[in-house]
Every structure is written in structure tokens, then in C-alpha cells.
Amino acid sequence: MSLRPIQLNVIDLPKGDYTGGKSSLCPGCGHDQISNIIIQAAWENGIAPETIAKMSGIGCSSKTPAYFLGKSHGFNTVHGRMPSVTTGANMVNKDLTFIGVSGDGDTASIGIGQFVHAIRRNLNMVYIVENNGVYGLTKGQYSATVEKGSKKKKGSTNENPPIDLCKMAINLGCGFVARSFSGSKKQLTALMRAALSHKGMAVIDVISPCVTFANNDESYRSYNYVKANDEELHSVDYIPHFTPVEEVEIPEGEFKDIKLFDGSTLRLETIGDDHDPSDAVAALAAIHEAEKENRHVTGLLHYNSEMKTADEALDLTQKPLVDLAENEMRPSKDVLEEINNSFRV
Amino acid sequence: MAQIVNDFTVNIATANGTGSQSANLILLNSMFEMGVPVSGKNLFPSNISGLPTWFIIRASDAGYQAPGDNTHIQIVMNKDTWMADVEKAESGTIIIYNQDVKLPIERDDCTVLGMPMTKMARSINPKLARLMANMYYVGGLAEILGIDSEAIHSAVTQQFKGKEKAIELNMQAIGEGRTFARENWDCNIAHVVEAREKNPNTYLIDGNEATALGCIFGGVNMLSWYPITPSSSLAESIIGWIPKIRTGDDGGATCAVIQAEDELAAAGMVIGAGWAGGRGMTCTSGPGISLMSEFIGLAYFAEVPGVIWDVNRVGPSTGLPTRTQQADLTLLYEASHGDTQHIVLIPGTVDECFEYGWKAFDYAERFQTLVFGFSDLDLGMNQWVTAGFEYPELPLDRGKVLRTQKELDAIENFGRYRDVDGDGIPYRTLPGSGLEPILYRGTGHDEDGVYSEDPAVYHATVSRLKRKIDGARDLLPAPIIRNEEERQIGIVYYGSVENTIKEIDDILEATGIKVSTCRVRALPYHSEVEKFVEEHEQTVVLEVNRDGQLYGILRKEMPTDLLNKMYCVAFSDGMPPRAQVYVDMILETLGVTQEVKA
Numbered sequence: 001m002s003l004r005p006i007q008l009n010v011i012d013l014p015k016g017d018y019t020g021g022k023s024s025l026c027p028g029c030g031h032d033q034i035s036n037i038i039i040q041a042a043w044e045n046g047i048a049p050e051t052i053a054k055m056s057g058i059g060c061s062s063k064t065p066a067y068f069l070g071k072s073h074g075f076n077t078v079h080g081r082m083p084s085v086t087t088g089a090n091m092v093n094k095d096l097t098f099i100g101v102s103g104d105g106d107t108a109s110i111g112i113g114q115f116v117h118a119i120r121r122n123l124n125m126v127y128i129v130e131n132n133g134v135y136g137l138t139k140g141q142y143s144a145t146v147e148k149g150s151k152k153k154k155g156s157t158n159e160n161p162p163i164d165l166c167k168m169a170i171n172l173g174c175g176f177v178a179r180s181f182s183g184s185k186k187q188l189t190a191l192m193r194a195a196l197s198h199k200g201m202a203v204i205d206v207i208s209p210c211v212t213f214a215n216n217d218e219s220y221r222s223y224n225y226v227k228a229n230d231e232e233l234h235s236v237d238y239i240p241h242f243t244p245v246e247e248v249e250i251p252e253g254e255f256k257d258i259k260l261f262d263g264s265t266l267r268l269e270t271i272g273d274d275h276d277p278s279d280a281v282a283a284l285a286a287i288h289e290a291e292k293e294n295r296h297v298t299g300l301l302h303y304n305s306e307m308k309t310a311d312e313a314l315d316l317t318q319k320p321l322v323d324l325a326e327n328e329m330r331p332s333k334d335v336l337e338e339i340n341n342s343f344r345v
Numbered sequence: 346m347a348q349i350v351n352d353f354t355v356n357i358a359t360a361n362g363t364g365s366q367s368a369n370l371i372l373l374n375s376m377f378e379m380g381v382p383v384s385g386k387n388l389f390p391s392n393i394s395g396l397p398t399w400f401i402i403r404a405s406d407a408g409y410q411a412p413g414d415n416t417h418i419q420i421v422m423n424k425d426t427w428m429a430d431v432e433k434a435e436s437g438t439i440i441i442y443n444q445d446v447k448l449p450i451e452r453d454d455c456t457v458l459g460m461p462m463t464k465m466a467r468s469i470n471p472k473l474a475r476l477m478a479n480m481y482y483v484g485g486l487a488e489i490l491g492i493d494s495e496a497i498h499s500a501v502t503q504q505f506k507g508k509e510k511a512i513e514l515n516m517q518a519i520g521e522g523r524t525f526a527r528e529n530w531d532c533n534i535a536h537v538v539e540a541r542e543k544n545p546n547t548y549l550i551d552g553n554e555a556t557a558l559g560c561i562f563g564g565v566n567m568l569s570w571y572p573i574t575p576s577s578s579l580a581e582s583i584i585g586w587i588p589k590i591r592t593g594d595d596g597g598a599t600c601a602v603i604q605a606e607d608e609l610a611a612a613g614m615v616i617g618a619g620w621a622g623g624r625g626m627t628c629t630s631g632p633g634i635s636l637m638s639e640f641i642g643l644a645y646f647a648e649v650p651g652v653i654w655d656v657n658r659v660g661p662s663t664g665l666p667t668r669t670q671q672a673d674l675t676l677l678y679e680a681s682h683g684d685t686q687h688i689v690l691i692p693g694t695v696d697e698c699f700e701y702g703w704k705a706f707d708y709a710e711r712f713q714t715l716v717f718g719f720s721d722l723d724l725g726m727n728q729w730v731t732a733g734f735e736y737p738e739l740p741l742d743r744g745k746v747l748r749t750q751k752e753l754d755a756i757e758n759f760g761r762y763r764d765v766d767g768d769g770i771p772y773r774t775l776p777g778s779g780l781e782p783i784l785y786r787g788t789g790h791d792e793d794g795v796y797s798e799d800p801a802v803y804h805a806t807v808s809r810l811k812r813k814i815d816g817a818r819d820l821l822p823a824p825i826i827r828n829e830e831e832r833q834i835g836i837v838y839y840g841s842v843e844n845t846i847k848e849i850d851d852i853l854e855a856t857g858i859k860v861s862t863c864r865v866r867a868l869p870y871h872s873e874v875e876k877f878v879e880e881h882e883q884t885v886v887l888e889v890n891r892d893g894q895l896y897g898i899l900r901k902e903m904p905t906d907l908l909n910k911m912y913c914v915a916f917s918d919g920m921p922p923r924a925q926v927y928v929d930m931i932l933e934t935l936g937v938t939q940e941v942k943a
Binding site: 048049050051053054065066070071072073074075076077078081083084085086087088089090091092093095096113114116117121310311314315316317318319320321322324326328329330331333335336337339340343344345 | 566590592599606607612613614616619640740774776777785787
């Protein structure tokens, strides 16, 4: 019997501790690649699986928490309402790492209100939108993120302008806004790892082609189209806090290091024009420019770490509320008597 | 003239936003201070300022707390409702009015008493004249009814806590009103107040504040809410208490509060908090429950604890947002699509508002489901007497939560939805614990929480849920039953009808009928309710709505042989229930049926 060496992460766990059940999505679905990247990122970052909470709404994307991180609790909630359930859970247990998975129907249509308000509160979570421009489970209707002029496999061309979730998030003051492609393993893994190291709302809008309903060449969200029209802002490298930052041979001025909350670094190497992620207007301009030519701009669009998270803004006691003892939750009998007496005048 | 002691109704007609609420509460509290049994009803508009508002004060040695079927003293201050207020007064009513509103009062059959209230107020403080004018009717009324000056002073001090200047000015205005009435009003009034021995432990408080305190003592960890009349003051009261009595050693709050973007989100947050192992709640009114319904079904099916308080206002739709009704009961009991059934706690007094405030969390965690508190505008926003709230006699019941590997190992064949104990209630583990994690879902699931469309699995799941909630019946608050020996007529009622039932009972008994009463305090209903119906010749189900919602629930769940003993008396016009209205309906309903029987 020969033994194969098993690779362990920084907390000595094999990758197998981060995997989930078998996917029931269509073979080749972009969402499955994203699930694999979530597994990879959580494992590489060395996050204990039991400290993660997987949250989702309804739709193809929202089914995926069954397919990754099988040792984490999760909640497949109702359509478009994952952010509110996450908010409630975050309030009583701020020590959990929340990974929310949603789709374009779930986020940009039925759940747009909750998406907006979760960003506004700076809820401490990673919010992944698996964005394919169609409703898969109901057999391929257009969603609100599909580009004007894009055409799915069957039916007419979409004539409505799209809701760009990244533009929206930037305008709402979100501190971490990225766009990627399910086929860009390296880029998406680095962004996912960075999002997990960020404190506060991290939105990653991932273009994830629907192989069944919109992978035709006239679809602006097909594999071939996205591959040919992906405009990377920079190349991204994630350097975890538990590995010293290496000296690299990149000429000065051609890379930017983003220091993340947990001490890790996201290194952005300039490709074409220099992009400054701290500049929200520049990020909006980059999206706008790409949009004019029906191209997809990807990378870390916007970053700002200087905001309080929803739970920090509330001035809660240090201990997660779920761990409070009875005497910390129910005031004493004397307190009630004092209250009764104060009303008696 | 023979004096009628502590038995009258005063109706005060003012405009919203003119400070009349302070004046009215001073009247109410000063009589309460004298030990006179009083109740107050604020009939206010859905408006910030300007629309008409009425305040009804009932004094009754018999302890009647309904608004009363007759008005004895009418105060008219509001020019917009002036003519109607004057016109509707019955012959013999005492009408007190502000002479500075230059409108006529042509009622020779009434005692009409005027006072230049605005003008007098202007001489004290021109800027505050509009607000202060109300204090003059307080003075006038205090004079003719015989309310103690000391009691007035105490009520004014209470109203303007710590604001010395306000206390002084308002006392001056009330004093001037008193003097004016003594010197100018030539009247011979039958109605007077007389001091009674006051239980020093009693005080007045509204139901929302009582509920809020109950929640605070119930260990609430997360309050999510969206403003809506008449429940906003419940949330705001909780928010007010947190920094005072719900902080940890480090001074940080032990309850998070989020003003949600809408009621859907508020309900989602409650479920998130419950799922993560905390005590989450929200409070709302009917429109909010409609919006929350999808989430309510998720909590029922995924078995997540949480608490929702519904302070009922008049529906359907936006309805009459500032009026009272008991018409959300069916909605709460069966909220959300598919077969559902929810625990509903129904307080009828402020003491029960407090008690169910904390108990709701225990029931929610015990039964791993959403629990509703069902109050209404009358109970929630008007002032009621308590002798002081009682400290919870039991420790927090956190239900079947497995917190350690040892606890988990002690369960044979654990599955999140497996009925290990035979009571329909499974065990759960919490996120963060690393113990037997599952993906919670609103889709069909087997005993281990794994997705399933298997017919047998689905049927077993919903049957267990039915058994679980059914098992709560006799563990929930039992009905309050007052039986007559004869077991002739039974009245089943609930909630704030408690404030009218004594008067209804007295009027009915005066006709020779023997009436027992049974106040239902929770759904699913207790077995004693069924026994009560069984024991009585005829049972009337009395409620403040159009269709008889509890009646419908009882008919659905009671044994068939009891159905023809139950009669529906339901009426709602937005007003707090008045005794005579219901008495007439009861007599008519039973009279008709007796004829049919004959």
C-alpha cells in the first residue's frame, strides 16, 4: 500500500474538509467553477470551516452552497432575501465569516432592495453574484443584468438596458467591489481570497455563463464572448498574512499593494492604463468605457477599508450575543422592581 | 340634584398636534391619582398635525373601561369638528367650549359653558397660547368635577418631568381655568369625582411599553423593525431601555437594533438571528404581516425560532391606520402559503403584555418556530392599570439546542429534523459550533435536512410539524374562565375585549341571563376552551372584526357535535368596543336562534 502525501493548509486541514456535496447543475456550468474557487480560497486562507456561514437566496446560484464547504452551516433562504437573514445572523454572531451566494435574478430583480441596504449598512460579508443574465431554473428568461443587444439561445434580443451591480455598489459606497469571470481561475481566486480577508461588505460580480440557455455567440455572457472581451484592469496576486511578502521584480510604479484587514495583501500589477481602486469615479469610468463597447471590465474595481461594519456601528458588547449567559440577557429582579417603582411616581 | 359619583364619560374634541394629549393625560392621571377607576382612549388621526382627534375619559366605580355608550361631558376645542361635535351631543350633555373659536353653539337642551381659553392663555405666554389653551379646560373640568388640586399638581409634574418652567406655566393656566369656572359657570352638575382608596402599587402604562419591557426581560438579542402605526412605540420603547438595562460589562449593548428597509427584511433578520442561536424579534401591524408572510412560512418549515408582535390596526389594506380591531387573527394563525399553523399569544391586559413579551421567546425556542404576540391599538397605545409587573418565575427556556459534542453524542441517530423524543420537536445545532452542520432550506428535506422530493418524506415532515404545534396547546397560557353555576350562556372572547367584558356581562345578567366567560389567551387553543363550549348550552364567540375570525378557527378545529352550540357575534367600526353594541347583537343572535329552536 502506498501513501500519497496530503496537502494541509495553515490550520492543518486537507482540502477535503472544504468540499461539499455533488452538484446538480448542468455540466459545464460556470457556477460549479465558482464553487470550486470558493473551496480553494477558503482552504488556502486557512479559515476553519465551522466558522463560516454559507448564505443564499433562490435560483441556480443559490443552490450551490450545498456543493461547497460541507462542514459549514448554511441557509438557503427565500428569493432575493439572503441579505436580511445574513444581517440577523451577523448581529447575534459577529464572529462568523459570511459567504453569500446569489444570482442576477436574486440580486438585481427581486432582491435589489436588500442588496442595496446590506451595502448601505456595510454588512460584514462576501456577497458573490453568479451573474449569467438569465433565469435558469425557470428555463431561460432574461434577467435585469443582461446587456442591451445581447441575445440568448432562444427568443428575441434583449432591448432593456442592464442594471450593473458593480456600478450600483460603488455608488452606494461599498468598500470592496470586484468583477470577474468564472473562467478566470487565477483572477477570481485571488479576488475571492482578498474578499475573505476584507472586513465589511465585499461584492464580487462574477460573469458565469449559462451553458444551457445563453452560451450562444450572440450572448454577451457566453464563454467565447467573455473570453474575447474580458478587459482586465490589472493582474491580481493574493499574498496571505501568514506568508511573508516576497521581493518581486516588478518595476516600481507598475504595481499597487492593497493591505487587507487580516494583514494579507492583494497585489495589483498594472496591465494597460493604471487603475487606482481607491478612486470610485475612476472605477465608474472604467466600467462605463468598457460598457460602450460591450466589453467586461474585470479586477478590483473599488476598495475603501475605512468604514465601520454594520455590527461595529451598533456599539454591541464584545462577546457575540449568541454566547451571552442568562444573567447577561435578563436584568435582575431588583431592576424590574426599580422600574415598577419609578412608574408609581 | 342627586350626585352621580365616579360614573361618567368625557369626550374631548381637539386638533392633532395642539398639545391636547398632555392636557388629556393630566386629566386622566389626576383622577387616577385620586384612586378613581378611570380609563382613557385616544382616537387620533393618521396625521402629524391639524386633523381632528378625540380623547375619551371614562370614570367608573364599577370598573368599566370601555369608552361608554353615552357622553356626559363634551369638550369642544376644534373648529373643524365643532358643528358635528355639538350636534351629536345628547340632550342634557354638558358642553364646555373655547369661546375664542368664534363658532355658535345652539343647544338649549344642554348645559353650555364657555371660556375664552386662547385669550387667557395668551396673557400668560403669547407664543405658547395655542398649546396652553388646553390647560384651561383641564382647570374648568377639575373645578366642576371636583378633582383635587394636589392630584392635578402631581399629574402635571409627572407630565412635564423636570421641566420646572413648564410645570409652573401649566399649573397657572389650570388655576386660572378653575377660578374662571368657579366665578362664571353657573351650573348644577350631577357628575362628580370622589377620591377612592388607591392601591399604592398601581400605575398606568400602555400595552406597547409593557410588551417592550417584557421583551427586554425576555433577553431579546436582536430587534429589527420598520416603522408602522400602531407598533412603532413598541420598538422605540425597547430602543429606549437597551442602554439603561441591557448592556454588558464593557458597556456595549446586548441587543442589536436594526431599522430595516421594509417588513420583509425585518422578518428575514428575525429568522437570521434565530438561526444563528439568538433571540430575534420584530413588531409590526397587519400590513407588515402581509409582507412578512413568505418568511413566516420559511421559519415554520425550516423550524427557526423568532418572535413577531402584531399590534392590530384596522384593515384591510391601509385601512384606518390609527383605529383598533382584532382582524389579523386568522392571518397570524395561518400566515404564508401551504399548510402552516403558528403559535399566537393573545394578551388582554398590560400585565399579560409584559408576561408574553418574555414568554414568547421561550415558546419560540422550545417549539423552534415563529411565535406571534397579538395585541391591538386599543391595548397597545392606551393607558391601562397594573399593580406592577411580575418578574419571570422561570429561567430562559432555550429549547433543544445541542451545544457540545458530548450533548450531540448523547442523542442516538441525530438528524436535524428527526423526532428523537416523540414530541415532534427535533434537536438543533448552531452555526459556529461545528456540530453536524446542515444547509437549512425552505425546500423539502428529510430527517437529516437533505433535499428531498420523496412523497413519504414530505408527508412525514408536515405531519410531524402539525403534531409539534398541536403539542403546544396545553403548554400555552390557559384561558381565563369565569363560570356561572348554570352554564347557560358562554362567551368566548380574547385580547382587549377584556376591557369591555365586565360591562357586557353585567348588562346581560341584568336581563336575567346567566353568563359565563372564557378568555382565550393563545392559539392553538387550549383544551379547556373546548370543555367550556361543551359545558354551556350556547356559546357566543365575541370579537372585534367583521367575520368572526376566532369563531372560524374554533369551527374548523372543534368536534363536529359542538359546532351547533357556537354562535358568532362580530362587529368592528374602528372604535374600541362599546358594551351595548355587543349586548344588543348577542341578544339578537341568541333570540333568533331560540325562535328557530322553538
